[in-house]
Amino acid sequence: KLPPGPPRLPLIGNLHQAPKDAPWVTFSKWIEEYGPLVSVDFGGTNVILIGDFDTARDLMDKRANIYSSRPRMVMGGELTCRGMHIMLRPFGEEFLLHQRLEATVISPRASGCYTPLQDLESKVLLKNLLSTNDFPKQYERFSASIVYALVYGFRIETGEEWQLLTAHEVLKNFTYAGQVGAWIVDAIPALEYLPTPLKPWKKVADRFFMIENDLHMTNLNDALNRKSWNWSKDFMNSKEKKELSDTEVAWDLGILCDAGVETTNVTLQHFTLACCAYPDWISKAQTELDSIVGPDRLPTVEDLEKLPYIQAVVEENFRWRHIVPSGIPHATTQDDFYKGFWIPKGSTIIPCFLSMRTDGKLFDAPWEFRPERWIGKQQQVNNWGYGRRVCPGRFIARNSVAIAIARLLWAFNIKPKNGKKPLIEENVFTTGFVSAPKPFDVVFEPRSAQHRKVVEESFDATEKDVSVLLDDVRKRQVAVGLNPRA
Ligand code: HEM
Numbered sequence: 001k002l003p004p005g006p007p008r009l010p011l012i013g014n015l016h017q018a019p020k021d022a023p024w025v026t027f028s029k030w031i032e033e034y035g036p037l038v039s040v041d042f043g044g045t046n047v048i049l050i051g052d053f054d055t056a057r058d059l060m061d062k063r064a065n066i067y068s069s070r071p072r073m074v075m076g077g078e079l080t081c082r083g084m085h086i087m088l089r090p091f092g093e094e095f096l097l098h099q100r101l102e103a104t105v106i107s108p109r110a111s112g113c114y115t116p117l118q119d120l121e122s123k124v125l126l127k128n129l130l131s132t133n134d135f136p137k138q139y140e141r142f143s144a145s146i147v148y149a150l151v152y153g154f155r156i157e158t159g160e161e162w163q164l165l166t167a168h169e170v171l172k173n174f175t176y177a178g179q180v181g182a183w184i185v186d187a188i189p190a191l192e193y194l195p196t197p198l199k200p201w202k203k204v205a206d207r208f209f210m211i212e213n214d215l216h217m218t219n220l221n222d223a224l225n226r227k228s229w230n231w232s233k234d235f236m237n238s239k240e241k242k243e244l245s246d247t248e249v250a251w252d253l254g255i256l257c258d259a260g261v262e263t264t265n266v267t268l269q270h271f272t273l274a275c276c277a278y279p280d281w282i283s284k285a286q287t288e289l290d291s292i293v294g295p296d297r298l299p300t301v302e303d304l305e306k307l308p309y310i311q312a313v314v315e316e317n318f319r320w321r322h323i324v325p326s327g328i329p330h331a332t333t334q335d336d337f338y339k340g341f342w343i344p345k346g347s348t349i350i351p352c353f354l355s356m357r358t359d360g361k362l363f364d365a366p367w368e369f370r371p372e373r374w375i376g377k378q379q380q381v382n383n384w385g386y387g388r389r390v391c392p393g394r395f396i397a398r399n400s401v402a403i404a405i406a407r408l409l410w411a412f413n414i415k416p417k418n419g420k421k422p423l424i425e426e427n428v429f430t431t432g433f434v435s436a437p438k439p440f441d442v443v444f445e446p447r448s449a450q451h452r453k454v455v456e457e458s459f460d461a462t463e464k465d466v467s468v469l470l471d472d473v474r475k476r477q478v479a480v481g482l483n484p485r486a
Helices: 023-034 053-061 074-079 093-106 108-129 135-152 162-177 189-193 200-224 231-236 246-259 262-277 279-292 302-306 308-320 353-357 394-411 449-461 466-479
Strands: 037-042 045-050 336-338 341-343 348-351 412-416 442-446
Touching (some): 023 037, 023 353, 045 053, 053 336, 074 162, 074 189, 108 135, 108 449, 108 466, 135 162, 135 231, 135 262, 162 200, 162 246, 200 231, 231 246, 262 279, 262 308, 262 394, 262 412, 262 442, 279 394, 279 412, 394 449
Antiparallel strands (some): 336 341, 412 442
């Protein structure tokens, strides 16, 4: 039998109950009512919701070979991206070839070599926050500049670069094309065989494809002409490239780049909201920074391992709120049985991050931001997803978030502008696929004149030429025994 779930109607199942906005709220209510494994039927698609860490690990990690595909998205994936979006590729030989292509540049060892870029961009972040409180824009610039430098060999210095602005447009188009239930061709894929005049969606998909394809191809070609090492050159010289077209490689690079921007940005926005809503822990973090680092220099990447409280803040930040609270769906490629329940082949599997993070059995007062939960403890948080689809950028992202948090706390008192702690409820977050805090006003106040001076001097003194930094990154890779392919 299928796992329990809300009663279904004939033919449409639970489609009438399918949430349009903030689906995680409905999903977590069902999980509370029916347990950690829930099944619903959205118009013929069997959807399994997973609501706790143990069940997610048992199925999605331990049985990764059958839980690592993706639900089919005809309009968003097959037509708009012509099947080249790595996040939407079905699990199989082709997907694994693309994963092998990226494996060497995203390993923990390779990711540890990218710290010169994270050092520069976090210094720029602090310097900019001395003169503006527009933190979402500054976090976006910080996150984007790290990945654009790696993938294409250039920096995002202002956040107004045409490549980033076009990437915004691409994301908007992707969200539009990927709307669940909006396109008839998603429900009846055979309609794609109709003659073109009878397929109005095809024109939209073709237009979106052209915009995105142009962006990825131009970025790739520009990157190949830049002076220093970058991922584009590396991928084009790989042995996997022999089996792939330039266009496929350009899309892999483009998606890696896009996937690194909004994610890191929103994670830092959550951190900022937590500073305003639950400030009690901040003094402990700053006391640790003052005793290990002192007032005369910024914390460095090397300091991080001597800063257990800061590490706990980073971990709690990942737990407190996930950027995608409903989880990123997987799909099964075989029938499976678990604790007496049947999970059919082709089911959509949703690991509901919101339910896992607010599980009262594991986390006391889960809405509160309490870094102490992590001191001396190994708990689960699964920020990065599951099985063969686990986030390939996780080592880079963790390093970026950790150095940004350490330096922000070292340099600033981060406070709500109106002096009032925001009350954290679901309605302070946006309701789309990626859920960010709704706009709120924050002041980034330097902790002292000395802290301001160190921020300014560190910025002035640091190397800003991306070619020099990428040459350093390449040298570091060779020094740790890696073999850059370009
Ligand atoms: C704090 C920042 C980040 C968070 C919270 C995050 C989280 C995630 C999650 C939850 C998934 C889905 C895993 C699954 O399906 O089980 C994912 C996938 C992915 N992430 Fe990240 N990510 C972050 C940063 C990055 C960065 C920096 C990159 C690239 C450099 C990246 C590239 C990707 C890609 C390409 C996928 C698709 C993997 C696939 O479908 O096989 N992410 N990420």
